Amino acid sequence: MDLFQPEPADLRSLREDAPVHRDERTGMWLVSRYDDVRAVLADPRRFHPDNALTAVVPIPRPVLRVLARAGFSLPPTLANNGTATHADLRRLVARFLTPARVAAVGPRIAELAAERLDRLSGRVDLHPALARDLPATVLLEVMGIRDVDVDALKAWSTASLELFWGDVTPERQHELARPAAAFHQWLTARIKAADPGGDDLFAALRAQDVPIRDAAGLCYFLLIAGQETTTQLLCAAFHAVLREDGLWSRLGEPGVAAGCVEEVLRRDPPVSTWRRVAAEPVTLSGVAVPAGAPLLLMLAGSGSDPAVFAEPERFCPARPHARRHLAFGFGRHFCLGAGLARLEAEVVLRETARRFPRLRLASADRPPMLGLLSFRAPVSVVVELGDQDDLAGGGAAFQQFVGAGGVGQR
Template identity: 75%
Template sequence: MDLFQHGPDDLRSLRAEAPVHRDEGTGLWLVSRYRDVRAILADPRRFHPDNALTAVTPIAPPVLRSLARAGFSLPPTLANNGTATHAGLRRLVAAFLTPARVAGMRPRIAELARDRLAGLTGPVADLHPALARDLPAVVLLEVLGIRDVDVAALKAWSTASLELFWGNPSPARQRALAEPAAAFHRWLTGRIRAARGDDLFGALRDVPVREAAGLCYFLLIAGQETTTQLLCAMFHAVLRQGDLWSRLGEPGVPERVVEEVLRRDPPVNTWRRVAAEPVTISGVAVPAGAHLLLMLAGTGSDPEVFAEPERLCPARANSRQHLAFGFGRHFCLGAGLARLEAAVVLRETFERFPVLRLADDAEPPMLGLLSFRAPLSVRVRLDGRGPGEPVPDARGAGDVPGGGAARRGVARAGR
């Protein structure tokens, strides 16, 4: 199975035929059943997070030296920290993501969504650049109290970093990606050293700069890139399933639809752990030191837990049992914010365009990283016409605010 490009059929076969399977190409042990993945995430004593942020493709020595010269360092902080320092660092960040603080962002998220949707005049637009790409970054920065940030630069730093650490880039491509990654780290280090206020950087003033920069590096990337990915996956999933879009005006339906998308199409589709000792998983002996790849996308479609798993069902009673945000002590701190953003954006988009349709039946280009999978475009017909119906306006998508010509095929980072 190609770990950078696989689909539901691959995961279904893996669960049924080899739920614990060593991939010869990477040496990773693939774990795909819900009960096994949940048990691993719930057991930090036997399964350590040390490899969670390790580059999937080993970084070439010249690139490592270049990063070192730039002061780039990612010590254990949150996702990759199994030590006693994890809880204290987590509390510092959690103070910015309390339920009350997150709930207070609802009007602002709705305002941001409405502003972007108001600029779409049709007939065709791409909701990725027009709506999904930057909105989560703006929301995250505001909730963390961080001001004076070039959002376009943050997105460029983020996409380069995701590819560097979770893609399969060649050494030449690694060199190109290392430049923005190092630039982001330098920017963070400077902001943290100069911090005096009550934003996240200020809250980390008593944390050594090296650890604070490492914490912020992936927090500011994952905290908004995964929500962008969720929004794009959500629009595709809902618009491809019959009359589901027309139900979004019903109370509670957007929130339940978001949970179903998280269950079936999670933006973080895999995650990693290290076996701290010899273990047996579903009857398979796994040696100490083995690197495990937890197939999160496969768990949400496990028929042992979810009936008719391939169908989005807003009435599903156990949707929130999914593992899209992890489980246990490393459960995603931003889960509440991501859920709120997705539900608000979905509702606002429905209210603005109650008869929205996908512009065509073609599969969109996909982000193809080991742990991140999502559509890179969401081309829609704002006039509600279906694929193949006549277009009343001769302009192409590129002439429409927020529109863009869709690329075909799968964009596999670094390939």
């Protein structure tokens, strides 16, 4: 099995035959049953998050020097922080992502989607046209961060994902280290220049006297995790829905778009794996795992575990207990952006289907996939748009959406 391009059949045979399996190449212990994955995530005392952001392919010394010269470091802050500082930092970020703030951004997401949809015609790839930079724009606005070159942010963040989660050669690591370091330097400069009395994330970190190095590490993770994942979710969602007969035309019905998003998260989660370290010897599914063992939690496999989800391969937007999946993790480190990601995907799906009701995939072939250890999603979604819908009707639906205060308030 290729850990960077696993097939559903690989995940199934792991779950059935080797639910806790040591991978020879990487030394990681693959944990694939839902109950085990959840138990690990739920127990921060026995399973530490310290390796969450460790480069999958160790970074060689010359490349480390490039990063070190730029002052690059990722100290424990959020996802990789099992220490007492986690709670305060998490609270600080959570202030920007309260349910009320997220719900309030719904109309803006619809507006950003509409601007992009207005420009489309004929045959298009929805990844660059719609999914690529919309989540970054939304995240920056939610965090109050202004004056950012979104194209530069995307270049820095895609390079960083590949550097830390890719199956990369030393030459490629060298190339990727430059944009990763540039991103970190840019963040450090912006945080240093922030006015602690300001209203953005940088200001909040300064106001709370978070050391600059920690603040830069936190922002580095957040500004990548908070938008690349949602881009991936959008691409995965378009593909999944368009492959199901008749589903596209039902996206405007109450609850259908949200149900589809949940099914994509369960069956094709963009964050396909996540890591922990065993702090002491433990037994999982009868297998003894030594202290210090790096664990690779197969989030993707866990969402298709038939012990928890009936007919797991079926895409079923009305599935009961649809939110039981572990696509956003579980427990102390549960994803802070889950509400925002869900809302973005729901609104963008619905707006696109409303504008282009006859849209369809240009090809029935399987799409090329992003093959990183923890991130997996189609890298392109080529579609034929079909005819546009009557825009007057569309405008009314947008008003209705705004009037209802957005979908995030359920």
